Amino acid sequence: MTEIISAIEKIAIEIYEAIKTKDTGKVESQNASGDVQVKLDVISDEIVEKYLLNVSSVREIISEEKEKPITKNSGKYLVAYDPLDGSSLIDVDLSVGSIFGIYENDYKGSDIKAAVYVVYGPRVEMVIARDVVEMFRLNEKTHEFYFVKELKLKEKGKILAPGGTQKNWYPFHKEMIDNFFKEGYRLRYSGGMVPDLHQILNKEGGLFAYPATTDKEKGKLRKLFEVFPFAYVYKKAGGEAVDGYRDLLSLDYENYHDTTPCFFGSKEEIRKVLNTYKENK
Numbered sequence: 001m002t003e004i005i006s007a008i009e010k011i012a013i014e015i016y017e018a019i020k021t022k023d024t025g026k027v028e029s030q031n032a033s034g035d036v037q038v039k040l041d042v043i044s045d046e047i048v049e050k051y052l053l054n055v056s057s058v059r060e061i062i063s064e065e066k067e068k069p070i071t072k073n074s075g076k077y078l079v080a081y082d083p084l085d086g087s088s089l090i091d092v093d094l095s096v097g098s099i100f101g102i103y104e105n106d107y108k109g110s111d112i113k114a115a116v117y118v119v120y121g122p123r124v125e126m127v128i129a130r131d132v133v134e135m136f137r138l139n140e141k142t143h144e145f146y147f148v149k150e151l152k153l154k155e156k157g158k159i160l161a162p163g164g165t166q167k168n169w170y171p172f173h174k175e176m177i178d179n180f181f182k183e184g185y186r187l188r189y190s191g192g193m194v195p196d197l198h199q200i201l202n203k204e205g206g207l208f209a210y211p212a213t214t215d216k217e218k219g220k221l222r223k224l225f226e227v228f229p230f231a232y233v234y235k236k237a238g239g240e241a242v243d244g245y246r247d248l249l250s251l252d253y254e255n256y257h258d259t260t261p262c263f264f265g266s267k268e269e270i271r272k273v274l275n276t277y278k279e280n281k
């Protein structure tokens with residue numbers, strides 16, 4: 001596992017360099033989810049592949065940007081990754097990220113054994129979730145990551161990241177979100193999953209929601225590359241992560257690019273989500 005983490009450190013430094021220097025334009029191609037790709041999606045994916053395929057303990061990798069996995073004939077771990085999450089935000093200079101789920105045997109929620117994400121913002125920060133959740137920061141002079149703090153969620157927070165197109169929210173979901181705001185929660189949503197979830201962890205509580213909507217019954221965020229890794233991080237940080245009804249890490253998948261509605265947050269906020277969804281099943 002440590003050789004995977006040191007590979008991700010090198011990946012983060014190289015992607016950060018690419019973000020600062022490369023063209024943010026779009027390419028003709030689309031990824032496996034049908035998203036239009038920006039050049040940096042492709043460049044970032046190539047950087048991840050270059051390093052991860054050279055790690056002896058990695059047997060297989062699969063990218064959000066590719067249809068199928070790349071398999072070697074030895075190694076213990078499977079890595080599912082989003083090389084550049086929120087890439088459409090780069091040309092407005094907002095923070096973006098990379099997400100890595102480290103699995104054994106398969107890519108079900110219960111197969112995930114660790115998760116790592118990187119935030120490319122005013123600083124570069126890396127969060128590693130194993131038994132606990134630890135945050136590191138890049139020293140841009142020495143090119144080394146140094147430990148900053150452990151990330152823990154309190155029972156309840158004060159900020160809310162309500163994703164999805166609001167005109168397509170189910171009425172009961174809209175009422176639940178409105179009630180949080182009536183309780184005084186502050187809106188904190190950038191459209192970048194990584195910085196939005198990183199903010200809640202650093203503020204020690206709150207709720208991120210990307211629900212089922214009338215136009216996207218299964219939500220938008222991808223199980224293997226985005227949802228299971230962050231579910232692992234939030235649960236290890238003392239929070240919860242559900243699809244509205246079930247623990248996200250209890251979910252299986254059918255296709256590599258399956259999406260799911262997802263809620264990540266402090267225990268109290270997730271209890272409210274579960275109660276609301278149960279009443280409106």
Ligand SMILES: O=P(O)(O)OC[C@H]1O[C@](O)(COP(=O)(O)O)[C@@H](O)[C@@H]1O
Pocket residue numbers: 035082084085086087088163164165191192193194220
């Ligand atoms: O623009 P929307 O519908 O709110 O969706 C925002 C979500 O989509 C994403 O940008 C999808 O990420 P990708 O850039 O990897 O496709 C997430 O980062 C973010 O949480």
Ligand SMILES: [Mg+2]
Pocket residue numbers: 064082084085086193226
């Ligand atoms: Mg993504």
Ligand SMILES: [Mg+2]
Pocket residue numbers: 041064082083084085086087
């Ligand atoms: Mg992406």
